[in-house]
Amino acid sequence: MSETILNLDIVVPNQTRYLRVVGNIAEQIAKELDTRNCDQDTLAYHLNLVLTEAVANAIQYSGGGAKETVRICLSIENNDLWVRVYDHGQGFDLAAVPTPDFDDVSERGRGIFFIRSLMDSVEYHRTDSGNVLEMRKKLT
Template sequence: MCNSIIQVEVIIPTQTKYLDLIGSIGEHIAKELDKFSGDREALAYHLNLVLTEATINAIKHGTLANPDDTVRITIHIQENELNIKVYDHGQGFDLESVPLPDFDHPKEGGMGIFFIRTLMDSVTYTRQGDCNVLEIIKYLS
């Protein structure tokens, strides 16, 4: 017992109205984690935020010209690790070149990746076949 594994896969059209749905899934999952001993309410908000930011990122980087384009999101929880993957079909971007926000001269954009990096433990963005994959890991203990 207690090795319960949660696996979620959601495929949505590239429309912002689905952000609430995706974020809410993260929030609910945070409340179901048996082993997590930290601040559950904070984790719920952070997963909601990270999933929202990653999904809008994929929607923006997706093929906007194609109305049938989709974003696939998978969430796996195994042992002490929560793994999120967000797949887009766009041109991709260089994650390493995304700068930190300039806190002394704040701008309207560029805070999404900052949130993901700050609130999670590992973030990578790689090309896999015909997709780009943003992989986010959060250790739960």
């Protein structure tokens, strides 16, 4: 039977000024977790970065006006941390996002790479109520 320890639902306006708020929430949650096999400060930084990248992506691709929102769900289920970021944009093909070429000093295209590097699984689904970027991190 699955056990859900934490379930947090956050809705922010789709404006980049709220990235700091979202990142800080992620850090505070990481510092409250029982992390036996990883450094808490490192996890906090990683979560901050992952959520900042995911929400910035959702804002960029939402295509909506200032009244649009981005929904973020954080939950811990069976020692897995799940981060889900919902957007209402046209979506994108996650599988088509390439690994950056590090010999090329391109200014863009590293956000998904950071998320993939820091999380254990990353998926992007289209649903009836919008799109969701679903990321999982094993805590033990």
